[in-house]
Amino acid sequence: MQTTAIPKRDANMSLAYLVIAFLAFGIGAIAGLLQGLVRGGVIELPDWLNYYQILTAHGVLMALIFTTFFIIGFLYSGMSKTTGGLSNFSFNAGWIGWAMMFFGTAMATAAILLNDASVLYTFYAPLKATPWFYVGAALLVVGTWVAALGMLVNYAKWRKHNPGKISPLFAFMTVATLVLWLIATSGLAAMVLFQLIPWSFGWVADVNILLSRMLFWFFGHPLVYFWLMPAYIAWYVCIPKIIGGKVFSDSLARLAFILLVLFSIPVGFHHQLMEPGISEKWKFIHVILTLAVVVPSLLTAFSMFAVFETAGRRKGAKSLFGWFTKLPWKDVRFFAPMVGMLMFIPAGLGGIINASNQLNAVVHNTLWVVGHFHLTVATSVVLTFFGISYWLVPALTGRKLTKWVNRLGILQTLIWTVGMSFMSGAMHTVGLQGAPRRTDFTTYLDSVLGLSWMPYYKVMAFGGALLFIGGLLMIGLFLYMLCFAPKGQEEFPIAELGDNHEPTPRILERWRIWIAVSAVLILLAYGYPIYNVIQDPAPGAPPMRTW
Amino acid sequence: MHLHKFEKIWLIFGGITLVAFLITLGVNAFSHGHHPPSDLSRVQPAMVDQTAPFDKPGLVKTGENKYDLNMPSFVFGYAPNEIEIPLGAEITFHTTSKDVVHGFAIPGTNVNMMVVPGHVNSATTTFKKPGDYVILCNEYCGAGHHMMMAKIVVK
Numbered sequence: 001m002q003t004t005a006i007p008k009r010d011a012n013m014s015l016a017y018l019v020i021a022f023l024a025f026g027i028g029a030i031a032g033l034l035q036g037l038v039r040g041g042v043i044e045l046p047d048w049l050n051y052y053q054i055l056t057a058h059g060v061l062m063a064l065i066f067t068t069f070f071i072i073g074f075l076y077s078g079m080s081k082t083t084g085g086l087s088n089f090s091f092n093a094g095w096i097g098w099a100m101m102f103f104g105t106a107m108a109t110a111a112i113l114l115n116d117a118s119v120l121y122t123f124y125a126p127l128k129a130t131p132w133f134y135v136g137a138a139l140l141v142v143g144t145w146v147a148a149l150g151m152l153v154n155y156a157k158w159r160k161h162n163p164g165k166i167s168p169l170f171a172f173m174t175v176a177t178l179v180l181w182l183i184a185t186s187g188l189a190a191m192v193l194f195q196l197i198p199w200s201f202g203w204v205a206d207v208n209i210l211l212s213r214m215l216f217w218f219f220g221h222p223l224v225y226f227w228l229m230p231a232y233i234a235w236y237v238c239i240p241k242i243i244g245g246k247v248f249s250d251s252l253a254r255l256a257f258i259l260l261v262l263f264s265i266p267v268g269f270h271h272q273l274m275e276p277g278i279s280e281k282w283k284f285i286h287v288i289l290t291l292a293v294v295v296p297s298l299l300t301a302f303s304m305f306a307v308f309e310t311a312g313r314r315k316g317a318k319s320l321f322g323w324f325t326k327l328p329w330k331d332v333r334f335f336a337p338m339v340g341m342l343m344f345i346p347a348g349l350g351g352i353i354n355a356s357n358q359l360n361a362v363v364h365n366t367l368w369v370v371g372h373f374h375l376t377v378a379t380s381v382v383l384t385f386f387g388i389s390y391w392l393v394p395a396l397t398g399r400k401l402t403k404w405v406n407r408l409g410i411l412q413t414l415i416w417t418v419g420m421s422f423m424s425g426a427m428h429t430v431g432l433q434g435a436p437r438r439t440d441f442t443t444y445l446d447s448v449l450g451l452s453w454m455p456y457y458k459v460m461a462f463g464g465a466l467l468f469i470g471g472l473l474m475i476g477l478f479l480y481m482l483c484f485a486p487k488g489q490e491e492f493p494i495a496e497l498g499d500n501h502e503p504t505p506r507i508l509e510r511w512r513i514w515i516a517v518s519a520v521l522i523l524l525a526y527g528y529p530i531y532n533v534i535q536d537p538a539p540g541a542p543p544m545r546t547w
Numbered sequence: 548m549h550l551h552k553f554e555k556i557w558l559i560f561g562g563i564t565l566v567a568f569l570i571t572l573g574v575n576a577f578s579h580g581h582h583p584p585s586d587l588s589r590v591q592p593a594m595v596d597q598t599a600p601f602d603k604p605g606l607v608k609t610g611e612n613k614y615d616l617n618m619p620s621f622v623f624g625y626a627p628n629e630i631e632i633p634l635g636a637e638i639t640f641h642t643t644s645k646d647v648v649h650g651f652a653i654p655g656t657n658v659n660m661m662v663v664p665g666h667v668n669s670a671t672t673t674f675k676k677p678g679d680y681v682i683l684c685n686e687y688c689g690a691g692h693h694m695m696m697a698k699i700v701v702k
Binding site: 050052055118120126127209210213251272274278279280283284287291292295298302306356357360361364365366433436438439441444445447448450502539546 | 558562565590622647650652653661664665666683688692696698
């Protein structure tokens with residue numbers, strides 16, 4: 001009889017999320033390939049398809065749909081694993097959330113494919129998509145809330161039945177991620193429900209643009225931490241087990257997550273540094289709060305390498321860096337996320353540049369930024385998600401991660417990394433020269449400058465083509481692990497705490513305190529600017545369709 | 548809470564670096580005035596053509612070797628779309644949008660700003676090298692976004 005890591009019904013629900021995630025990933029990958037080839041001047045699109053349409057599809061399906069479905073599926077499985085299965089309530093909430101998210105996604109994707117929503121994944125007003133695009137987005141967000149509620153209730157039940165005990169680290173980190181998500185999406189929901197839906201249906205004449213942009217970026221930056229935190233969960237909790245080590249420090253891990261919740265929300269103005277209507281002082285306050293996120297990143301970097309070193313030394317490594325060779329490089333469950341971690345070092349440095357008051361003027365809205373998020377999200381986070389898939393899918397289906405899947409997985413990781421290095425490297429370089437992001441093929445009337453950028457666009461197209469091959473391979477491996485791999489048992493890796501582990505301070509689990517601190521920080525950073533932009537708004541803008 | 552000795556050193560070192568970096572940014576911003584473009588003035592998007600200074604787009608001399616260049620942005624261009632600028636002059640660009648959100652960037656300079664309808668935005672630079680420059684839109688604004696540009700000739 002086959003067995004799975006978690007109750008069968010919980011496993012199937014998580015798998016339903018992963019299937020939609022990889023479906024979105026597949027369509028998004030096709031859009032990505034086309035884009036790279038068009039921009040590199042390799043192909044031209046047929047008349048019935050425009051560049052900005054596939055750009056919107058790529059952004060929405062990759063950055064919003066693939067990530068969100070994958071994350072919720074992963075978090076649900078870990079919550080089930082570490083709290084002893086899901087209650088009926090949580091299980092049902094998981095399915096209801098899935099259905100709402102699925103219908104929301106289908107509506108928004110249909111709108112994009114019909115060319116009624118070529119507004120990119122930031123959908124900045126006053127570009128007006130069909131109202132059904134915004135309704136789809138709202139349905140997607142509310143669906144995630146239902147799914148989040150299911151997990152939060154399961155966590156609360158665990159704590160009620162285990163009084164005085166510290167919660168499992170995976171469950172704690174899941175809750176931190178969801179708290180961040182719920183706070184962040186409140187801004188997006190306010191914008192979509194109160195501003196864009198009434199305005200796009202024509203019930204109100206115009207929209208307060210600056211307010212919509214503030215609300216969008218209130219969500220837009222924490223969103224990147226919503227992608228990153230599940231990857232951190234795998235790094236802190238799952239990878240130590242895979243390499244035969246232990247959690248370095250339970251308290252530090254929890255502290256890092258609390259700091260991420262606190263510092264990743266009141267920072268949105270650093271995305272609006274080049275914008276009118278916001279004074280320099282408010283921008284600078286957000287820059288300071290943004291760079292405070294460096295602290296939990298440093299905590300994470302230290303913890304991870306401490307885990308690697310201790311595990312390597314336990315296996316007999318002697319010299320200063322000898323432990324590095326003792327790591328299981330041939331195990332894709334380690335290799336893929338480890339490459340992601342290493343790529344996060346230059347990615348994080350680029351992020352510091354983006355967030356800096358004056359340096360941002362050089363890179364704002366250039367391809368540098370696109371290169372940056374293809375290193376952070378599309379490499380660090382996505383390679384970690386791939387790494388998770390290699391054990392999670394077999395663990396959920398009751399199958400084996402076979403030797404050749406492991407080998408192909410390593411090949412897949414290499415293709416992805418090489419492709420991304422070419423593409424992101426070219427984007428960073430040409431971005432510094434001022435080449436804009438989000439543009440169709442153009443040489444700016446054959447200007448010297450426009451022509452000088454073409455070789456970089458060709459390199460980007462080459463990198464994009466490699467990434468497409470890597471993406472196809474990943475989808476193939478996913479389907480194999482889902483349906484065809486031999487039956488067996490695969491481990492759901494959850495590491496134990498270290499030997500000389502000290503008790504975790506209880507205050508780290510007092511959510512009321514942390515949510516209150518977060519609210520105070522948000523009020524400090526956003527209270528006055530939002531009050532001001534509502535009290536004394538600039539002239540509003542009527543809706544427009546410019547494509 | 549217990550912290551490993553190496554972790555403490557690592558965090559103190561990282562923390563000091565962070566503070567030093569923030570102080571540098573702060574001094575640069577508030578003592579040397581290197582702020583990002585943050586104009587607070589406003590204009591009705593539908594009335595841009597009737598509102599000064601955008602009713603007369605172009606170069607205006609404001610002082611000894613100092614000029615204002617008023618250039619409204621719209622789908623898919625800037626007015627005027629070609630302009631000659633004296634070498635070594637300090638130019639302050641003022642723009643606003645008549646319709647959707649645009650970008651206003653001049654590669655090779657620090658001029659890079661968002662153009663949001665309802666708001667005016669401004670940035671100042673000095674062209675020290677003669678030659679052709681391009682103003683381009685770097686925020687997606689619609690089907691002709693990649694054609695949205697203006698030319699600057701510095702002589």
